[in-house]
Amino acid sequence: MASLQPVRGTHDLLPDEARRARHVIETGRGIAERYGYEEAATPIFEFSEVFARTLGETSDIVTKEMYTFTDKGGEQITLRPEGTAGIARALISGGLSQHLPLKFFYAGPMFRYERPQKGRLRQFHQIGAELLGVGEPSGDVEVIALGATILEELGVLQHTALELNTLGNTESRAAYRALLVEYFSDHLDSLSAESNDRLERNPLRILDSKNEGDREIVAGAPEFDDSLDAASQEFFAAVCAGLDTLNIAWQRNSRLVRGLDYYCHTAFEFTTEALGAQGAVLAGGRYDGLVEQMGGPSTPGVGWASGIERLSMLIGEAPAKQRPISMIPMGDAAEAVGLRLTEDLRRAGYTVDMGYRGKMKQRMKRANNINASVAVILGDDELAQCSATLRDLDSGEQELVALDDLRDRLEQFR
RNA sequence: GUGGCUGUAGCUCAGUUGGUUAGAGCGCCUGGUUGUGGUCCAGGAGGUCGGGGGUUCGAAUCCCCUCAGCCACCCCA
Numbered sequence: 262m263a264s265l266q267p268v269r270g271t272h273d274l275l276p277d278e279a280r281r282a283r284h285v286i287e288t289g290r291g292i293a294e295r296y297g298y299e300e301a302a303t304p305i306f307e308f309s310e311v312f313a314r315t316l317g318e319t320s321d322i323v324t325k326e327m328y329t330f331t332d333k334g335g336e337q338i339t340l341r342p343e344g345t346a347g348i349a350r351a352l353i354s355g356g357l358s359q360h361l362p363l364k365f366f367y368a369g370p371m372f373r374y375e376r377p378q379k380g381r382l383r384q385f386h387q388i389g390a391e392l393l394g395v396g397e398p399s400g401d402v403e404v405i406a407l408g409a410t411i412l413e414e415l416g417v418l419q420h421t422a423l424e425l426n427t428l429g430n431t432e433s434r435a436a437y438r439a440l441l442v443e444y445f446s447d448h449l450d451s452l453s454a455e456s457n458d459r460l461e462r463n464p465l466r467i468l469d470s471k472n473e474g475d476r477e478i479v480a481g482a483p484e485f486d487d488s489l490d491a492a493s494q495e496f497f498a499a500v501c502a503g504l505d506t507l508n509i510a511w512q513r514n515s516r517l518v519r520g521l522d523y524y525c526h527t528a529f530e531f532t533t534e535a536l537g538a539q540g541a542v543l544a545g546g547r548y549d550g551l552v553e554q555m556g557g558p559s560t561p562g563v564g565w566a567s568g569i570e571r572l573s574m575l576i577g578e579a580p581a582k583q584r585p586i587s588m589i590p591m592g593d594a595a596e597a598v599g600l601r602l603t604e605d606l607r608r609a610g611y612t613v614d615m616g617y618r619g620k621m622k623q624r625m626k627r628a629n630n631i632n633a634s635v636a637v638i639l640g641d642d643e644l645a646q647c648s649a650t651l652r653d654l655d656s657g658e659q660e661l662v663a664l665d666d667l668r669d670r671l672e673q674f675r
Numbered sequence: 676g677u678g679g680c681u682g683u684a685g686c687u688c689a690g691u692u693g694g695u696u697a698g699a700g701c702g703c704c705u706g707g708u709u710g711u712g713g714u715c716c717a718g719g720a721g722g723u724c725g726g727g728g729g730u731u732c733g734a735a736u737c738c739c740c741u742c743a744g745c746c747a748c749c750c751c752a
Contacts, residue, residue, distance in 0.1 A: 568752030
């Protein structure tokens with residue numbers, strides 16, 4: 262076995278898998294454009310502070326998952342663990358606030374130092390969408406609808422369920438958090454060690470604990486809805502109503518919380534059973550406080566991200582490759598003619614393969630292996646008549662065609 | 676980061692209580708066909724049994740360490 266292993270949690274995208282990833286990205290990009298989202302790309306590394314400040318000092322991502330290093334200039338740099346912070350930073354540093362609302366689509370690699378598992382990698386890829394400058398619930402609806410449409414187009418929507426929750430506005434969230442801390446503090450001894458830890462850092466997370474003992478205690482915890490003020494309730498109701506209008510099925514999950522500090526109001530996840538413990542396929546929410554927290558003007562935002570590898574695992578086979586035409590010259594004279602024909606056809610838009618060596622049998626075999634639809638055979642007999650033999654590789658039928666007519670005759674094999 | 680399972684040819688796997696040159700199917704290469712693939716027949720190449728150390732006359736097989744994948748926790752995409 263090769264002693265050269267890829268770095269843990271990374272993997273190669275060989276053509277088969279690359280094609281699937283490309284299909285996911287192109288589908289996402291195409292649909293995002295119909296919704297008015299334009300592609301944007303931010304650097305894959307930023308000053309560490311961009312993530313540390315926005316994701317929350319106590320979040321898991323910041324405390325243990327960031328790939329951080331000091332560059333040769335002494336700067337603290339971090340490989341991006343997610344896409345939203347970079348977009349927000351770009352909004353501020355590019356002075357884009359005066360062009361709001363802005364609608365961005367992005368695709369690219371993300372990095373998190375985690376223990377790898379199926380559907381969980383250290384370098385993984387996401388597509389994502391961000392809507393900036395829209396504080397209305399219709400923004401949430403649009404963003405979720407975009408996600409649903411992409412999943413549908415990829416053929417995976419039926420394998421997912423949309424879970425929806427609200428975290429309320431800042432005031433409601435703070436009030437609920439206080440109630441939770443008060444409640445759980447009375448049960449400190451019964452809570453798991455992990456949840457004790459969470460009480461300090463992110464008490465909402467306890468609601469989502471899978472620990473049996475925790476669940477019993479959680480069952481008696483205060484309900485989020487009781488802490489929601491009128492404005493927050495109204496907002497959530499509007500989002501739900503919008504989804505209903507669009508016939509997007511959803512279910513309330515009052516345990517659904519987000520790990521990142523900047524989320525408020527809507528939180529959602531399209532989840533699946535098909536990926537083991539990694540249920541989230543496409544997830545996001547509203548982050549009205551983020552841009553301001555980074556030092557920019559107060560700017561509402563809502564968006565989501567989706568794991569390309571996870572989507573790829575759900576879609577099965579990628580669309581079929583283009584079937585090439587196989588050029589098969591026999592001898593030096595034919596080689597030169599074949600080279601020229603191949604180039605002409607390629608420039609005319611055909612996909613053409615011409616081998617670099619080998620006897621006819623080997624070249625035919627290669628034509629078969631690459632799933633060519635037709636072989637163009639050029640030998641002395643053909644050249645003498647300024648013609649080529651076309652062999653239909655599916656039917657096995659072949660015919661002599663004048664070189665001048667070649668391009669037209671190949672039209673049916675495109 | 677914690678716990679568990681796994682690791683034999685390019686791929687999927689077999690390998691009997693430790694015993695001689697580690698096997699199969701698929702794939703790959705060559706020939707049967709001086710210019711005809713996909714079917715068929717014949718032959719061939721390819722493995723330091725994840726890596727390192729140990730026990731033993733002898734290790735793919737037993738023990739320890741390590742790396743990687745997978746599963747659960749955690750977290751999420």
